[in-house]
Amino acid sequence: xxxxxxxxxxxxxxxxxxxxxxxxxxxxxxxxxxxxxxxxxxxxxxxxxxxxxxxxxxxxxxxxxxxxxxxxxxxxxxxxxxxxxxxxxxxxxxxxxxxxxxxxxxxxxxxxxxxxxxxxxxxxxxxxxxxxxxxxxxxxxxxxxxxxxxxxxxxxxxxxxxxxxxxxxxxxxxxxxxxxxxxxxxxxxxxxxxxxxxxxxxxxxxxxxxxxxxxxxxxxxxxxxxxxxxxxxxxxxxxxxxxxxxxxxxxxxxxxxxxxxxxxxxxxxxxxxxxxxxxxxxxxxxxxxxxxxxxxxxxxxxxxxxxxxxxxxxxxxxxxxxxxxxxxxxxxxxxxxxxxxxxxxxxxxxxxxxxxxxxxxxxxxxxxxxxxxxxxxxxxxxxxxxxxxxxxxxxxxxxxxxxxxxxxxxxxxxxxxxxxxxxxxxxxxxxxxxxxxxxxxxxxxxxxxxxxxxxxxxxxxxxxxxxxxxxxxxxxxxxxxxxxxxxxxx
Amino acid sequence: xxxxxxxxxxxxxxxxxxxxxxxxxxxxxxxxxxxxxxxxxxxxxxxxxxxxxxxxxxxxxxxxxxxxxxxxxxxxxxxxxxxxxxxxxxxxxxxxxxxxxxxxxxxxxxxxxxxxxxxxxxxxxxxxxxxxxxxxxxxxxxxxxxxxxxxxxxxxxxxxxxxxxxxxxxxxxxxxxxxxxxxxxxxxxxxxxxxxxxxxxxxxxxxxxxxxxxxxxxxxxxxxxxxxxxxxxxxxxxxxxxxxxxxxxxxxxxxxxxxxxxxxxxxxxxxxxxxxxxxxxxxxxxxxxxxxxxxxxxxxxxxxxxxxxxxxxxxxxxxxxxxxxxxxxxxxxxxxxxxxxxxxxxxxxxxxxxxxxxxxxxxxxxxxxxxxxxxxxxxxxxxxxxxxxxxxxxxxxxxxxxxxxxxxxxxxxxxxxxxxxxxxxxxxxxxxxxxxxxxxxxxxxxxxxxxxxxxxxxxxxxxxxxxxxxxxxxxxxxxxxxxxxxxxxxxxxxxxx
Numbered sequence: 001x002x003x004x005x006x007x008x009x010x011x012x013x014x015x016x017x018x019x020x021x022x023x024x025x026x027x028x029x030x031x032x033x034x035x036x037x038x039x040x041x042x043x044x045x046x047x048x049x050x051x052x053x054x055x056x057x058x059x060x061x062x063x064x065x066x067x068x069x070x071x072x073x074x075x076x077x078x079x080x081x082x083x084x085x086x087x088x089x090x091x092x093x094x095x096x097x098x099x100x101x102x103x104x105x106x107x108x109x110x111x112x113x114x115x116x117x118x119x120x121x122x123x124x125x126x127x128x129x130x131x132x133x134x135x136x137x138x139x140x141x142x143x144x145x146x147x148x149x150x151x152x153x154x155x156x157x158x159x160x161x162x163x164x165x166x167x168x169x170x171x172x173x174x175x176x177x178x179x180x181x182x183x184x185x186x187x188x189x190x191x192x193x194x195x196x197x198x199x200x201x202x203x204x205x206x207x208x209x210x211x212x213x214x215x216x217x218x219x220x221x222x223x224x225x226x227x228x229x230x231x232x233x234x235x236x237x238x239x240x241x242x243x244x245x246x247x248x249x250x251x252x253x254x255x256x257x258x259x260x261x262x263x264x265x266x267x268x269x270x271x272x273x274x275x276x277x278x279x280x281x282x283x284x285x286x287x288x289x290x291x292x293x294x295x296x297x298x299x300x301x302x303x304x305x306x307x308x309x310x311x312x313x314x315x316x317x318x319x320x321x322x323x324x325x326x327x328x329x330x331x332x333x334x335x336x337x338x339x340x341x342x343x344x345x346x347x348x349x350x351x352x353x354x355x356x357x358x359x360x361x362x363x364x365x366x367x368x369x370x371x372x373x374x375x376x377x378x379x380x381x382x383x384x385x386x387x388x389x390x391x392x393x394x395x396x397x398x399x400x401x402x403x404x405x406x407x408x409x410x411x412x413x414x415x416x417x418x419x420x421x422x423x424x425x426x427x428x429x430x431x432x433x434x435x436x437x438x439x440x441x442x443x444x445x446x447x448x449x450x451x452x453x454x455x456x457x458x459x460x461x462x463x464x465x466x467x468x469x470x471x472x473x474x475x476x477x478x479x480x481x482x483x484x485x486x487x488x489x490x
Numbered sequence: 491x492x493x494x495x496x497x498x499x500x501x502x503x504x505x506x507x508x509x510x511x512x513x514x515x516x517x518x519x520x521x522x523x524x525x526x527x528x529x530x531x532x533x534x535x536x537x538x539x540x541x542x543x544x545x546x547x548x549x550x551x552x553x554x555x556x557x558x559x560x561x562x563x564x565x566x567x568x569x570x571x572x573x574x575x576x577x578x579x580x581x582x583x584x585x586x587x588x589x590x591x592x593x594x595x596x597x598x599x600x601x602x603x604x605x606x607x608x609x610x611x612x613x614x615x616x617x618x619x620x621x622x623x624x625x626x627x628x629x630x631x632x633x634x635x636x637x638x639x640x641x642x643x644x645x646x647x648x649x650x651x652x653x654x655x656x657x658x659x660x661x662x663x664x665x666x667x668x669x670x671x672x673x674x675x676x677x678x679x680x681x682x683x684x685x686x687x688x689x690x691x692x693x694x695x696x697x698x699x700x701x702x703x704x705x706x707x708x709x710x711x712x713x714x715x716x717x718x719x720x721x722x723x724x725x726x727x728x729x730x731x732x733x734x735x736x737x738x739x740x741x742x743x744x745x746x747x748x749x750x751x752x753x754x755x756x757x758x759x760x761x762x763x764x765x766x767x768x769x770x771x772x773x774x775x776x777x778x779x780x781x782x783x784x785x786x787x788x789x790x791x792x793x794x795x796x797x798x799x800x801x802x803x804x805x806x807x808x809x810x811x812x813x814x815x816x817x818x819x820x821x822x823x824x825x826x827x828x829x830x831x832x833x834x835x836x837x838x839x840x841x842x843x844x845x846x847x848x849x850x851x852x853x854x855x856x857x858x859x860x861x862x863x864x865x866x867x868x869x870x871x872x873x874x875x876x877x878x879x880x881x882x883x884x885x886x887x888x889x890x891x892x893x894x895x896x897x898x899x900x901x902x903x904x905x906x907x908x909x910x911x912x913x914x915x916x917x918x919x920x921x922x923x924x925x926x927x928x929x930x931x932x933x934x935x936x937x938x939x940x941x942x943x944x945x946x947x948x949x950x951x952x953x954x955x956x957x958x959x960x961x962x963x964x965x966x967x968x969x970x971x972x973x974x975x976x977x978x979x980x981x982x983x984x985x986x987x
Contacts, residue, residue: 326559388632389625398621398665399560405666406673419666427659434635434654438647442639479557 003057004064012064012072015054015080016120019087022046023113030106040095043109047091051084058481063488068188070124074484078332079123079252081481082339086245087116089343089460090237096454098354099235101148108148112241115141119249122256128177128187131253135173135217138246139166145241146234158233165216165226173213179206193261207276211258211283217250218313221287228298231306232359236350239302243309243346244339251316251335255328260489263323281321281418288314288425296432300359304432305345308385311429312338315400315422322403322415329486330399333479337392337471341384344464348378351457361436366445374453375440377461382433384468387426392471397426399479495539496548496566499576499612502532503583507605513598522591525601529584529608536580540974545569551618551685560672560682567618567686570978571753571823574971575615575746578830581960582742583608586735589838589953593641593735600641600735606633607739614747620668620684627661630744634728634736641733649731656724657715664711664751670704671759686754693759698766705763709756709771715748716804719778729797734841737793741800741833746826749807753819757811757982764814771812772898776910778805783917787924792850793840795925796833799876802914803829803887809911810891818894820972820979825887827971828964832884835872835957839865842950843929846943852925857934864946866930868954873922875961878915882965888915 007014022043030039057064058077065071090112094100101108118137125131143166147159181187183203212223219227231239258280263273291311298304312334319331349359351374357363368375384393404419406412471478506528513521539548551565568576586604593600610633613626631654639650671689676682678692693701714721725745729737757764764771782802789795803825810822842865844850847858859866875882878889892911899907934940946954964971 329557329559383632389628394625394628395555401665402669402672405669406676412673416666419669423662423666424659427655427662430658431651431655434651438639438651441636442647442650475555476557479555483558 003053010066012066012070012076012124013121014057015050015084016117016124018050018053019046019113019117019120022050023110023117026110026113027106030109036102036105037095039105039109040091043091043113044088046113047084047088051081051088054080054084061484069127069130070121071126072124073488074481075255075332075486075489076124078336078478078481078485079248080120082248082336083116083119083123083245086241086248086339086343087112089339089347089463090241090245092460093347093350093454093456094237096354096456097235097237097350099149099350100237101150101235103150104148108145111141111145112238115145115241116245119245119252122249123252125256126189128180128189128192128257131257132173132177135214135249135253136170138249139170139217142166142238142242142246145238146230148238149233149235152233154229154233155235156233158230161226162230169213169216169223171213172209172216176206176209176213179203179209189257189261207258207262211279214250214253214257215283218247218254218317219287219310220283220313220317221290221310224287224291224310227310228303228306231309232300232302236302236346236353239306240343240346240350243306244343247309247313248335248339251313251331254317254320255331255489259320259323259328263320277321277323280317281415284314284317284321285418285421286314287311287317288422292425292428292432296428298432299361301349301361301364301436302346302359304361304436305342305349308429308432309342311425312342312385314425315397318400318404318415318418318422321418324403325486325490327400327403328489329479329482330396330403332482332485333475334396334400336478336482337384337396337468340464340467340471341381341391341393344377344381344461344468345385347457347461347464348374348381351453351461352451354457355451355453357451361439364436364439365443366448367440367451369448370445371451371453373458374451374461377465378440379437380465380468382436384472386430386433388430390469390472392468392475395472395475399475401426494550495535496550496568496616498535499532499539499580499616500566500609502528502535503605503608503612506532507602507609510598510602510605518596518598521598521601522587522593525587525605526584526591528605529580529587532608532612533580533584536576539568540573540577545573549618554619554621561684562621563619563685564622565618565685565687566616568616570974570976571750572615573974574823574827575743575750575830576612578746578827579608579611579615579743581956582738582830582834585834585953585956586738588949589738590733590735591949592947595641600637600733603633603637603640604735604739607637607744611739611743611747615750618686620671620686620689623686624661624665624668627664627747628658630747631657631661634732634740634744637736638728638732641736642731644731645727646731649727653724653728656721660711660714660721662711664708667704667707667711670700670707674700674704690755690758694761696760698762701760701763702766703763705756705760705767708760709752709767712748712751712756713774713808715751716745716808717748717801718774718805718808719781719801722778722782722801725801726794726797729800729837730791730794734838734844737797737837737841738834741797741837742830745800745804746830749804749811749822749826752808752811753823753982757814757819768812768814771808772907775805775807775809775812776907778802778808779914780910780917781805783914783921786921787917790852792843792852792855792925792929793837795852795921796836796840799836799918799921800829800833802918803833803876805914806888806891809895813894813898815894815898816979816983817890818898819982820975821887821890821894823975823979824968824971825891828883828887831957831961831964832872832875835868835954835961836876838950838954838957839869839872842946846945847938847940849938852928854937855929855935856932856937857930858940859930860934861940861943862945864951868946868958869930870926871958871961873926875965877919877922880965881962883961883968885965886968 121134149155215223295307319327384391387397404415554564555562610630617623810818875884
């Protein structure tokens with residue numbers, strides 16, 4: 001279908017515009033109708049329409065440009081698709097979750113949709129400033145969403161922490177951008193890639209500032225300490241949204257700005273960029289190791305998932321070091337499988353909170369008897385996260401880790417150590433995931449009473465289970481597009 | 491279209507596992523029948539493949555994942571190396587189902603786990619693509635984990651998690667080796683192809699440095715599974731805690747995955763790597779046989795003793811492989827098969843000791859032969875077979891191996907190395923006879939109450955009898971197994987060494 005007749009020059013932003021309209025309409029819908037379920041349905045509808053439009057644009061394969069600032073290529077399409085899937089899952093369960101606010105329903109959905117708009121804006125931007133604006137739109141919406149679980153003091157703490165850390169990261173980022181502008185006279189990524197060949201100390205400081213700033217967004221070590229508090233304090237749908245969506249936005253920025261502009265964009269000055277690659281390799285190794293090791297000690301399942309999410313970001317950062325087209329497609333694919341497995345795990349946690357089960361791992365004892373479906377789904381998600389075949393997490397890790405061993409020319413030994421660290425980490429992670437499985441399946445619970453969870457959760461979890469299995473045995477469903485996306489930006 | 495026979499070997503247990511799981515509530519008592527029927531059909535199919543004269547005709551292959559970068563096929567293949575293992579897997583699964591038919595604790599899960607395990611094990615032995623191989627390799631972990639942690643002994647949680655993590659780490663190291671082989675095919679042909687056909691023909695042409703490095707990665711992964719000294723510590727724990735059925739599958743076929751991998755992957759792909767590491771393999775083999783046997787003497791738990799004897803016997807396999815000679819590899823494969831049959835008897839007997847008498851502690855037992863004659867007979871046959879009594883299958887697994895190693899030692903002017911073998915054989919005979927004497931003979935024990943014990947039950951008798959018949963059959967007619975192994979080893983030796 002040709003969307004240019006409807007959206008004109010703004011076709012590139014069509015999925016975004018649809019959601020933006022939704023974000024603006026939702027508070028009004030709630031104000032007039034005063035029925036949360038209706039507002040929920042409208043939010044879901046806008047998400048679905050936007051998702052369908054994006055799917056059509058993605059399968060169509062045409063690229064569009066709006067005002068030289070926003071480009072829709074396969075990479076944008078696949079990232080936007082990911083954000084929409086996350087949004088869809090988050091909204092789907094929001095109405096039935098007991099953790100969702102009942103006071104500001106309109107605002108809640110508007111913020112959720114608005115934050116996604118920001119992410120989608122980032123994915124297509126080719127200018128440092130527009131990227132910055134998109135990131136801020138997402139961040140500021142998220143601060144409010146996190147603190148919306150009003151009766152829980154942990155939510156307030158999480159909100160404050162998130163705002164302060166977010167403010168710091170924003171300041172660092174904008175400082176870095178201003179220095180880059182001062183050096184090159186432009187903020188356009190495509191113009192910049194040829195200008196940054198000669199790395200001087202000021203450029204290095206600027207880059208480090210920006211890496212730190214965006215490092216906070218993806219919770220890379222050492223900028224990760226906010227993540228567990230925030231994920232623990234926020235309601236489960238919001239945790240899901242932040243862990244699987246907002247984090248991917250940060251990774252998208254890393255790919256667009258650092259990987260494409262500075263590393264791949266300046267192949268001529270290999271010496272200059274090699275340092276950057278090593279920096280990322282170290283951050284990746286640290287992030288996965290710290291995430292996994294600290295996760296072992298957690299007793300709260302949300303915090304454990306948060307640290308495991310830190311570790312997963314570390315795995316994906318491998319692509320920044322390796323910087324090959326194959327690595328990027330593998331990384332994108334892992335981001336997708338991560339949405340379903342980590343998202344699914346957060347959904348199970350959220351569903352069980354609705355059924356009155358706590359967040360401690362010990363609360364999960366005997367779950368297999370009380371709710372066989374929830375326990376089985378959780379086991380699948382956790383085993384998938386640990387990389388046990390034939391689940392999606394294994395297949396994507398297979399692609400991702402293998403990209404560190406070689407490239408199109410065959411075996412390259414430069415990043416083999418990174419693959420080793422990643423694989424050892426993967427083994428560590430099995431330990432703490434297996435502990436939850438053990439609690440659910442092996443240990444005896446205090447009660448044998450059956451659990452009833454809201455239908456919306458069951459549906460959302462079933463979707464995740466389906467994709468965790470399907471993407472495991474038939475990865476091409478998404479991987480083909482990931483390859484197109486990687487080809488589009490290189 | 492031809493019937494995909496090899497896929498049937500994977501599909502039948504899978505269907506069996508799912509159907510068994512569906513036997514809830516009242517129907518739970520039929521779980522064993524469903525599992526029995528499906529594992530019996532699987533065995534029939536396996537026998538059909540075994541007795542057809544043309545293995546090559548069963549090959550299956552179809553594209554699974556095809557990106558612009560990677561080709562992964564769903565390929566299955568059977569040959570002289572794998573067919574005995576396929577047979578052993580099918581046989582032991584059926585016998586475990588029969589043996590455990592009186593399992594009272596959630597029988598549907600138990601039998602479903604056994605069937606699920608069969609899927610993974612069959613997959614490992616049939617896979618002809620490294621991706622599929624690795625997937626199946628890992629799939630075997632999960633049912634075993636649950637088997638130990640649901641049906642195991644008092645320290646089952648510790649044993650289960652140790653087993654899971656230990657072997658998972660090893661397989662991940664192996665995975666790095668698989669990556670390296672994949673990228674090497676890409677360097678050589680332009681496509682990243684994970685099929686055995688591509689990798690196993692291309693790898694012997696790679697540089698010595700590459701062979702040495704990748705051989706080490708893969709070897710580590712396989713050796714932990716076998717397990718060999720010094721990475722054996724998960725095995726005694728897993729065995730002591732696992733239920734009898736689990737132990738039989740674990741020792742009978744799962745350990746063989748390790749030695750199968752060494753021959754199939756390490757030897758076929760990296761002949762130069764194998765020559766470089768030859769002395770390390772020999773050393774590991776020698777230490778394992780002596781250490782395993784030595785540790786056996788100190789054990790007081792009958793089952794733990796048998797677990798350590800597995801380490802010693804698998805060390806024998808390692809030693810045979812290390813010779814890198816025709817006779818060494820041939821009888822290493824034979825020993826894998828022989829040990830599979832014998833160890834199944836041993837673990838069944840030890841498991842029975844636990845539930846008949848109530849304890850497996852050797853010092854508490856004594857004079858059981860008078861009270862439990864059938865049980866005692868099976869135990870004696872098992873022990874005798876395991877220590878290598880001529881006329882039973884164990885003899886053919888050990889004697890030619892020692893001879894093969896003797897040849898190797900002589901050709902390297904290191905004849906004294908043979909002393910380790912002799913020492914191990916002596917220790918083996920020693921601990922078996924000593925254990926037998928303490929448990930079966932002498933005055934009847936007064937430390938435990940033997941008034942209510944009953945001898946072997948019918949299903950247990952059937953399972954043990956089948957194994958004992960096979961042990962005797964292959965003992966007097968080893969050629970029945972060697973006819974499959976010989977052509978394979980001839981091909982291997984001609985091809986690479």
